[in-house]
Amino acid sequence: MDIAVNTSQSKYHVNEKGYFGNFGGAYIPEMLYPNVEELREQYLQIMADPAFQQEFEQLLKDYVGRPSPLYFASRLSQKYGAQIYLKREDLNHTGAHKINNTIGQILLAKRLGKKRIIAETGAGQHGVATATVCALMGLECVVYMGSVDIQRQAPNVARMQMLGATVVPATSGSKTLKDATNEAIRDWINNPVDTHYIIGSVVGPHPYPDMVARFQSVISEEVRKQLLEKTGKETPTYVIACVGGGSNAAGAFFHFTDEDEVELIAVEAAGKGVHSGFSAATSQLGRPGVIHASKTLLMQTEDGQIVEPHSISAGLDYPGVGPFHAHLYESGRAVFLNSTDNEALAAGYELSLLEGIIPALESAHALAKLADLPLKKDEVVVVCLSGRGDKDLETYIKHLK
Amino acid sequence: MNRIDQLFSTKGQNILNIYCTAGYPALHDTVTIVEALQQSGADMVELGMPFSDPLADGPVIQDSSTRAIANGMRISVLFEQLKDFRSKVTIPVVLMGYLNPVLQFGVENFCRACAEVGVDGLILPDLPMDEYENEYRPLFEQYGLHLIFLVTPETTEARIRKIDSLSKGFVYAVSSSSTTGKNKDMTGQEAYFARLKAMGLKNPVLVGFGIRDKGTFQAACASSNGAIIGTAFVKAIENSTNLQADIAGFVKGILA
Numbered sequence: 001m002d003i004a005v006n007t008s009q010s011k012y013h014v015n016e017k018g019y020f021g022n023f024g025g026a027y028i029p030e031m032l033y034p035n036v037e038e039l040r041e042q043y044l045q046i047m048a049d050p051a052f053q054q055e056f057e058q059l060l061k062d063y064v065g066r067p068s069p070l071y072f073a074s075r076l077s078q079k080y081g082a083q084i085y086l087k088r089e090d091l092n093h094t095g096a097h098k099i100n101n102t103i104g105q106i107l108l109a110k111r112l113g114k115k116r117i118i119a120e121t122g123a124g125q126h127g128v129a130t131a132t133v134c135a136l137m138g139l140e141c142v143v144y145m146g147s148v149d150i151q152r153q154a155p156n157v158a159r160m161q162m163l164g165a166t167v168v169p170a171t172s173g174s175k176t177l178k179d180a181t182n183e184a185i186r187d188w189i190n191n192p193v194d195t196h197y198i199i200g201s202v203v204g205p206h207p208y209p210d211m212v213a214r215f216q217s218v219i220s221e222e223v224r225k226q227l228l229e230k231t232g233k234e235t236p237t238y239v240i241a242c243v244g245g246g247s248n249a250a251g252a253f254f255h256f257t258d259e260d261e262v263e264l265i266a267v268e269a270a271g272k273g274v275h276s277g278f279s280a281a282t283s284q285l286g287r288p289g290v291i292h293a294s295k296t297l298l299m300q301t302e303d304g305q306i307v308e309p310h311s312i313s314a315g316l317d318y319p320g321v322g323p324f325h326a327h328l329y330e331s332g333r334a335v336f337l338n339s340t341d342n343e344a345l346a347a348g349y350e351l352s353l354l355e356g357i358i359p360a361l362e363s364a365h366a367l368a369k370l371a372d373l374p375l376k377k378d379e380v381v382v383v384c385l386s387g388r389g390d391k392d393l394e395t396y397i398k399h400l401k
Numbered sequence: 402m403n404r405i406d407q408l409f410s411t412k413g414q415n416i417l418n419i420y421c422t423a424g425y426p427a428l429h430d431t432v433t434i435v436e437a438l439q440q441s442g443a444d445m446v447e448l449g450m451p452f453s454d455p456l457a458d459g460p461v462i463q464d465s466s467t468r469a470i471a472n473g474m475r476i477s478v479l480f481e482q483l484k485d486f487r488s489k490v491t492i493p494v495v496l497m498g499y500l501n502p503v504l505q506f507g508v509e510n511f512c513r514a515c516a517e518v519g520v521d522g523l524i525l526p527d528l529p530m531d532e533y534e535n536e537y538r539p540l541f542e543q544y545g546l547h548l549i550f551l552v553t554p555e556t557t558e559a560r561i562r563k564i565d566s567l568s569k570g571f572v573y574a575v576s577s578s579s580t581t582g583k584n585k586d587m588t589g590q591e592a593y594f595a596r597l598k599a600m601g602l603k604n605p606v607l608v609g610f611g612i613r614d615k616g617t618f619q620a621a622c623a624s625s626n627g628a629i630i631g632t633a634f635v636k637a638i639e640n641s642t643n644l645q646a647d648i649a650g651f652v653k654g655i656l657a
Contacts, residue, residue, distance in 0.1 A: 033553075
């Protein structure tokens with residue numbers, strides 16, 4: 001396995017200044033400069049170290065359970081008239097793709113000599129994945145989570161606590177992911193020396209968007225090998241993934257960006273409808289600006305105040321999108337679609353009944369767009385099934401009627 | 402001559418700069434507060450342009466920002482409020498805010514409006530030094546607007562020198578690694594202030610973050626040109642029914 005340390009030649013990946021096209025950078029107050037600079041100076045070097053790579057690979061294999069299967073979904077394929085494969089990130093330890101990144105970052109934090117880990121979480125998947133690796137390495141863990149999300153994702157809060165993490169409610173603003181991220185950044189400002197901040201998505205100041213994408217790129221790296229084995233060809237016609245901040249999509253797209261024949265489909269959360277006022281479809285509603293220290297597309301008022309988004313899925317309930325995705329959108333390299341809350345719920349039920357797999361509501365947004373693509377029978381479609389749906393059971397059941 | 406430079410050329414020590422969020426506690430209190438601060442003996446005012454996600458600030462200033470936004474404060478409203486304030490206010494005024502609202506207003510429009518109403522300087526903690534140097538510096542200079550950068554105890558000497566070379570007006574020395582209003586212990590910071598002093602910077606230095614009363618103000622002034630008080634002032638006027646009297650009392654408590 002190779003964790004993609006030498007891939008900057010792609011025009012879609014980060015450049016030497018920390019930008020993806022017009023997006024990215026590090027818009028940080030001076031208080032964060034030493035932390036971010038330390039990381040920027042060292043991340044590629046640490047990731048390229050053979051001892052680091054060996055430890056990372058070993059943990060992904062023995063602890064996470066990688067490679068995750070690429071599953072041919074025959075009944076789903078029959079229904080939509082294509083060859084549909086599911087990349088089963090839901091089968092990873094802790095139930096989502098998030099752990100690929102937290103394993104990488106905890107190993108990095110150890111090499112930087114950090115003693116304390118902080119993280120933000122929306123649905124709780126990243127919080128659980130962070131609490132898990134902190135337990136594994138015996139490091140203190142503090143997770144910031146919006147108080148609204150603490151209510152709607154109670155099982156994940158309990159999991160984090162059982163894993164020894166302290167869960168701190170973010171009570172400012174919309175009390176969701178964006179506010180949890182603000183609080184985590186503030187914690188880091190106040191604890192600049194001993195603490196590493198494990199950001200869970202491809203957002204935040206450079207080098208985070210690039211670093212997280214590289215750790216998640218194991219997804220597309222495996223997909224290529226698995227497709228070659230199963231279809232005789234490394235590239236599919238479509239790769240579909242949901243996008244909130246965009247980490248599973250970044251991982252699923254990473255090794256396909258330079259092959260124009262592969263259609264990259266990013267699916268955002270439309271909430272109650274893109275123009276309903278209750279949506280998180282950033283590419284459709286956003287304009288360029290700065291959020292969480294990165295220049296990217298974000299949902300904002302005319303005055304540049306950040307707008308509170310809405311999605312039924314806490315993991316997609318974010319008013320920005322990673323700069324990698326902003327660049328894929330602006331350059332036209334990826335197509336950005338969106339699914340409403342109801343479309344996602346229906347897709348979640350459909351996959352459960354057709355394939356016996358209950359998907360996370362986030363991943364269900366990606367599945368919901370199978371119906372909208374002009375698929376042909378011999379076309380190969382890879383859907384990134386980023387997480388399992390256990391955490392969303394209550395929401396699914398509430399909408400069963 | 403920029404009013405900030407004028408101030409430091411006539412009074413080099415014990416400069417008191419007070420921060421307040423514009424449009425707080427009520428939308429139209431902004432100019433009243435600036436005037437009252439001048440009358441009470443403050444040397445400079447820093448007006449905060451409220452932002453929904455103020456990363457460098459603690460809960461008190463964030464709450465004041467949320468309240469100001471709800472009151473209807475926005476950059477265009479602020480410039481409207483400041484239209485004639487120079488007929489009454491002679492002390493330097495700097496605006497502090499986050500980059501995104503300024504970007505959406507348009508950086509050149511913003512600089513022009515500052516020059517028109519008589520704003521002297523700007524603090525944008527999340528504007529990267531390189532971006533200022535490569536993109537915005539000529540605009541700021543054209544409109545006579547001083548950009549003030551921050552340094553912290555963790556900032557290296559080489560970087561402090563670079564920040565000093567790009568800053569105009571003064572350098573904002575964050576007293577400890579923290580968000581605003583944290584009240585971290587200021588003892589043990591003498592070494593940091595002494596290091597700054599020994600560097601012989603071209604700009605005066607004002608200390609901010611954690612300055613909240615006479616004692617902390619005097620301690621900060623002992624090794625710098627003055628200090629900035631924000632959170633304590635914002636708290637002091639939160640429920641004020643007589644701004645003039647409360648502001649006079651607050652400033653007296655610091656300077657007397």
